[in-house]
Amino acid sequence: MLKKKLYLLLLVFVLIFTFTGCSNTSNVQESSKTAQTHKANDSMRQQANTEGNNQTSVSGKLTVSFIDVGQGDSELIQTPSGKTMLIDAGIPEMGSKVADYIKNRGVSRIDVLVATHPHNDHIGGIPAVISNFDIGKFYIPKVTTNTKAFENVLIAAKNKGISINVAKAGVTLDLGSDIKAEMIAPNSLHYDKLNNYSAVIKITYKNTSFLFTGDAEGESEQEMLNKNYDLKADVLKVGHHGSRTASTLPFLKAVSPKYAVISCGKNNDYGHPHKVTMGKLKNAGITVYRTDECGTIVAVSDGNNINFNVNPGDYKYGSQY
């Protein structure tokens, strides 16, 4: 009898933990059934995963929030020593929501702010971030566009007296002594495609690492391979929202991540993530989390293990965009 009870208890645990991943490579195509499963299991997850739901930084841990900004990118990094970095801030309409998310995590200063490249879905929300927080160092790659979004970033930085540093391979970022943070792209001065100017950042905390690729495409990926950077990372923020123009096989092989995060909007105009990319990730056995399915995704590293928590609080905005 006791054995039977123990068996049932074990079964319940197995069921709960089977559902904690919002999406994995077996779900190449989203279905309403899986969406419902996410919803039904949200409360279970929120009870089971307390760390990622904390609204302040978790001491001794590296916390990475892949903020749901619909079709766009925005990642908040909080280090064990309390330093913060924000990479991108989505489209202009997302700026205040990104700022709210950051404030709700108890952050008032962004030590390192990076605009990976001057596309609207990455830099649009940056002016709102600049006006809401103390900013330490601000990085943009050396390329200009004549868009309103880019102009607004320059105006916001000027109004606050923030100088702009060039984002390029070889730049090291100060995120505290326990974190190694380095830019490994862009490696050239000129590209045909704006996406390839994307700042690519690798962060290492003890035995765990994250690679943030912005919208870097195949050309930049090949350059990173040619430069023999140590690309290996546990978590890959998949390049260019899962587009077929990024995530080339040699690059994926070099990174060899356990987890991949795709930041994209539900039913976006570009068909991101592309099926061919999802197929590559699936074939490599990589667990995939998508903001269009999960909302905001929070990864917490203790230096040895990384736990993923989805839907922290109510930070699910993307479905509107």
Ligand SMILES: [Zn+2]
């Ligand atoms: Zn983009």
